[in-house]
Every structure is written in C-alpha cells, then in structure tokens.
Amino acid sequence: MSAELIDTASTSPVPPFIFSTLLLSRGLTATRPIDKIASGSSGASARLASTLALAKPTRVSCFLFGFTNLLGSYMIYDNELENGAGFTFAWSTLYLLVNGGASIKSAIRGRVVPLGLSVLALGNVGLYGRQYFWPSRKLIA
Template identity: 50%
Template sequence: MANDEDDIIIAVPRSRPGEVMSRFAVTPYPAWAFTSALALTFPRANAMKGYYPRSLSCAGFGSVIAFGGYMIHDNDVINGAGFTSAWSILYLLVNGRKAITQLKPWPAFLSMFALGNATLYGREFFFPNSDRTKV
C-alpha cells in the first residue's frame, strides 16, 4: 500500500556557477584552504634550498590570510574580504613569477589558488551585494 507522501517530488532550483561562487565569498573556507595549502608547503620549502615559496613566505602569508578568514568568520565580511584579497595579491606579487618559471606543479597551483582567492574576495569587497554579505 503506497502512501501519498512517497509520491512527493521536491524540485530544487538550479543555481548559476556565479551564484555558487559568490556564496563562498562570504565564508572563510577558501582563505583557510589556501592557508592549509601553504602549511603543507612549509616542510618542503624548509628542506630544499632553491624551492619557492620560501618557508618564511609560507608562514607569513599563511598566518595573515588565516587572520583574514577569521575576520570573515567573525561576521566582518567586507573588511575580511578586502584584507584577504589584498594579501592574496601581495602573495602573487612576491611569489607568482618564481612559481611559474620554476615549472613545478605545486608552486603554480599555489599561485592559481591565490589568484582565485584574490578574485573571489576582491569581487565581494569591490562589488558588495547586501544579500550575499548576510551570513
């Protein structure tokens, strides 16, 4: 015997990729993921002489970007997004060229991750939307 409740179909509206990405801009997770990637790089950068990014760069940028994620987590979305975007751009200025010319996949991945964070959080900072910033 079938219930009427078994026949109910729930329609979930599809969202555009831009909407999905803009939801990530109000969370600290992309910043903390980049910090984790930098923390994973620290042992290798410490062991190898000519490896970029350097261990000091990993520790410094990782801690600052983690703080930016904490600002977003503490409901200061606009300032946290601007802070994280600015420091991601600074990471690219310091380590971007060496990461690309080194021809190793992990440093290039870190640079692309920083570019993604700079774009994601920069969009939130420069073009805030009142619906997105409400957590």
C-alpha cells in the same frame, strides 16, 4: 559558474582557510639544503638541494602568507565580511606579486606545487576582490 555560487563562495571562510593550510604545510615540509661538508654528499647533490631549498615560495613567505590568510579566514568566519574580504584580497595579491613569477618558472622545471599555490591565490583574489569592491550581499549576524 553561476553568480549565486560565486556569491556563496565569496562569503565563505573556506577558500582562504584551504590556502593558508596548504601554505603552512608547505612551510613545514620545505626542503633544506644539504650541508656541503656532510659526509657522503657529492657536490652535485649539494647544489641540487640548495637550488630546491632556495626556490620560491620560501619557508618565511609560506608562514607569513599562511598566517595572514588564516587571519582573513577568521575575519570572514567572525562575520566581518567586508574587512575579511579586503584583507584576504590584499594578502593574496601580495602573494602573487612575490611568488607568481617564480611559480611559472617552477612549473617549467616540473614543480607544480608553487603553480598550484599561485592558482589558489588567484582564486582568492577573484572571489574576495569581487566581494570587497562590488559586494552583492552581506552576512546577517
């Protein structure tokens, strides 16, 4: 990638907006465990549903990190580039600390969505960390 493309991407609110949209949609569509008392469910299907529902990222972390990245995206959109980049960098780093290891384990089990979310968080860490620590240019209002 060229340096100009990276500079343009690190001043855009689109990457954290996409990440937050995917996290919020994941939080809304996450599976819930089957009731063990539900009629017609075997013990194996209840254990499988419980395992899938307890896998990371959890619904709470999807909503928490989704709304914080949405806020960071809005800060960048509102021409607060330095604060928005630092905020997005910090919360994307926290997402990786909380869910990064579990996403690798999920990929081994055949679930690629958590790994994809971690890759997007890593991209935000790279883009906005560079913009926050080594700013190349600022948006002029």
